[in-house]
Amino acid sequence: MITLRPGTRARFSTNFYHQTWHILSDPHGALLLSRLLWGLSFQRQPDTVVIIDRRFIDPNPFDAKQGDPIALVPADLTHLRARTARHLSRRSATPGTTSGTVRWHTWGLDAAVDEWRTQRAAGTWWRVWRPEEDVRAAEVTQLGGLLNVRASSSLLRRWAVHVATMRDHAYKGMSYTELDGSKWEPCRSDGEVQTFRDYRQRVSVATISRREVLAAENELGTPAELRPLVWSMNDTVRSRRR
Template identity: 70%
Template structure:
């Protein structure tokens, strides 16, 4: 049996225009979907969590740059039923209490209707052997760098903290659907999100940066979302994973997440001191 081609090491960290991605043609609930995924071996990693009534997409600065390219390129797609899925191969436990994150679906509202059941089906099928890749695509993101420059210039010349397009569509939603975090918006809003995600680390504070995934002007998302990055994201995931394992192996472990999470958070300090103290 021929061995599958593996991405060159230099391609696994690529975050510029014409990003290499994989296309899968999958059928679910009577519809054909054009599913775009990251290639195996891609360095970017993500997680998700729900905190303060907000869904968070979590990563490091590299992951944020990849996400911004995915959002920007998606806004220009023309094929109906196109969706970008960041599947479980690229999803970590979250860096706080190491609860496993959810796959992420980026949905162009003007092209794709993706019910909850279908979202779950596509997410589960993408990494499966039978969901063979239909080919490699070059993800065009022309215009993103210029939009970032314009946003930075606008921010430098005014006291406004947010750049908004005057032509936002009205469809926006960040919500968990059947075990998948669905990030859905119309093209102008996808592009606005892409700019904010791409530039969010310009003003990181103590290694952390965030940007809100807000809805169109005068209309908030039905479930607010946020992208948050940490420069030491991978180390945080590692520490939280060890902390969770050790807390769960102790006696009298609470069954409720609200009681378990503070124990993991507190024990993470012990794990960090043990692993990284000089």
């Protein structure tokens, strides 16, 4: 199990919306995620998994529900069972002592990113990036308290390039890219990476909103009833800050 260094600055969250699991962060977090995906795609040690544990997981920036730890799984090498995922989820809550440091290489990612940008600018991206990856094992779903992001090595590399370049087409500080098998053969459970330039501010606002909504409610409703109340309170909290 590979985890991030304790001093890592990046933060992430997750949520399930429109039948899609989202990984949420800021542009810095997206760049880190892209390098994790790229390096993992070249892993040769069986039963390897990268865990973004609870130390780096925020409440989500919409309604402040706590996000799940994230497991990045190389489908060619690792089969993550639900029981194992539950164990990893519990373990990630209180990380123990480390047994060593991994030097995480991402040689080739920058060149692949440059090639993708060149082909996209020339309008010939489909000639180079027409999917030939093994998409059969692609999966983005919740498993045993983890958000399980699983793909073949070739697909992990494609995802890494798309995540690394998603900021190229940001709109009003927001950008996103899909984690799917391909346009022609989507994975069984769709996923998406979404970033906000003001991600940390959004998390802070949503956390305050949720706390105030819960304090004002005499009877707690269902999560579906709570979410719109927090969304509405977000505007009030932002107005107070301004």
